[in-house]
Amino acid sequence: MIALRGVRKAFGRTVALDGLDLEVREGEFFCLLGPSGAGKTTTLKTVAGLERPDAGSVLLDGEDMAGVEPYDRGVAMCFESYALYPHRSVYDNLASPLRSPRHRLPAAEARDRIGAVAGLLGIGGLLDRPVDRLSNGQRQRVALGRVLVRPARAFLLDEPLSHLDARLRQRMRAELKAIGAVRRTTTLYVTHDAVEALALGDRVGVIRDGRIVQTGTREDVWHRPCDTEVARAFGRPRINLLPAAVTETGVRTDGGADLPVRAEAPAGTEVLVGVRPRDLTLHGEGHRLTGTVYVTEVLGRSVEVTVRLGGQRVSLVAPRADAARLRPDDPVGLSVRPENLLLFEADRPGRPGRRIGKSAR
Ligand SMILES: Nc1ncnc2c1ncn2[C@@H]1O[C@H](COP(=O)(O)OP(=O)(O)O)[C@@H](O)[C@H]1O
Ligand SMILES: [Mg+2]
Structure with missing residues (x-):
């Protein structure tokens, strides 16, 4: 379970999070939807421990994370700008999280896990290829793979499909949903795409100017939007x-x-x-x-x-x-x-x- 309570975070005079309250239930796939600049990435970084809130608290499984180092929080985050090792192979990139002392697995088990995740992401045929010879879409899938290979108490995914073309995005959406259903790992998934949020989220949270304006199921946000802006966000034509x-x-x-x-x-x-x-x-x-x-x-x-x-x-x-x-x-x-x-x-x-x-x- 992930909970943020009254989290505030400012960068100089820019208020990124303005008293944000959010709760992701155990095993839930929760989509945080909002336009660019709304505070989505800052929310994830705050959960991961990469940003420290000015006020409010972050709890993981009920435990207050104040003072807990990122490494010790047990969450796996996939960034918008994927930090990969460019000269190393796809396999090595996927294997590197499993080499950290915390997640080290027996070699055969690591190989199985990497194979399964790579297959799921459609990069099973690219395992020997250096990352700097991949397309943007392929790199994005490797970055996502690095998150999914390791056991974690929560996945934090920051617009992980944004660089894929429409067809691949649709396929990956279906696959992510399948992984979510199988793994049942609590997932906080950030997107600015309302279609994606409705397709993937068990529940959706709409974020605006650093606050959650509405949280609910697809039914809730579609049939009972809290205001005109949320109503406009879902459905095309509008x-x-x-x-x-x-x-x-x-x-x-x-x-x-x-x-x-x-x-x-x-x-x-x-x-x-x-x-x-x-x-x-x-x-x-x-x-x-x-x-x-x-x-x-x-x-x-x-x-x-x-x-x-x-x-x-x-x-x-x-x-x-x-x-x-x-x-x-x-x-x-x-x-x-x-x-x-x-x-x-x-x-x-x-x-x-x-x-x-x-x-x-
Ligand atoms: N490290 C930073 N320094 C200064 N301003 C930042 C920093 N990170 C985020 N911001 C600002 O905080 C606001 C929210 O940013 P962000 O969380 O990245 O939004 P989103 O991911 O929803 O696009 C934006 O106005 C952004 O410019
Ligand atoms: Mg962002």
Whole structure:
């Protein structure tokens, strides 16, 4: 188990961690998601003991790590910038963590472990090759391999797939998930990629400006985002946020559509209604919005349609059969599937609107 309690860390006048609270359960694969500069790497380094918090505490399996040297914490960290021995072979690089007195294994067992990890990472055929003759993607896999070969009480992985191309990244994601399931080693995995976080994480923590703003399962962050920024982080095309006002029975959008969302706010309050692109349908029945086609883009079997709605643009994803004939400026009617609507306070500068309601499901 990894716990951070009220951790603060500043570098000069830059506050990297601003009272960060986080708990990763035993055996859990936890994804920390946030944009560049949010404090993700600093969080990992603080757990690893490579940075000392200015305030707050780090606990591993309930034990306070203050004063415990990195080497003695028993965690294995994979850095964004992989520190490998460039002139040595892939095998040697993978074997070196197993040569430290703490993790030394019998030679045959070390060989088996290295073989298994290399196979899993798709670098089994490269074991004799010097690292300086590998591609960036291959190096990144070796760096990840160095972490996974050794027994550890927790893995700390800092954007380990960021240098891979899309296809390899997808494959590695699946494999990492499989390793996670098999090894059941507590893992704190850092990424700025929401798709990755949802695919891998047993739970996800969203970090912003050095604080965790929301922690939960994929269901939680998708269906109950704490604010508009978290809602925007998940899903492509992005969630539509339509200006509306609270009424006695729900909300009315600026375009005049009445939507059945329960609001925790008095009638007349200006709000934003969140509608995911998949919850808008073309030419459907029900809660109607009318607009004109702005642009369409084919995405395989479906089409992303951007519609001008008053002064706004909204996105929806429609089956190709329904959207194929649409041309720019065509009038369209959109209906809203009411099940997944979200309601937020209006955004203010520097302060995303908090969620204040959702549809009754
Ligand atoms: N060693 C350092 N010296 C000065 N500023 C730092 C240092 N490490 C991180 N920072 C700053 O702290 C903030 C958080 O950085 P970091 O944890 O690397 O974010 P992330 O990994 O989410 O991109 C950033 O503003 C970054 O510039
Ligand atoms: Mg980082």
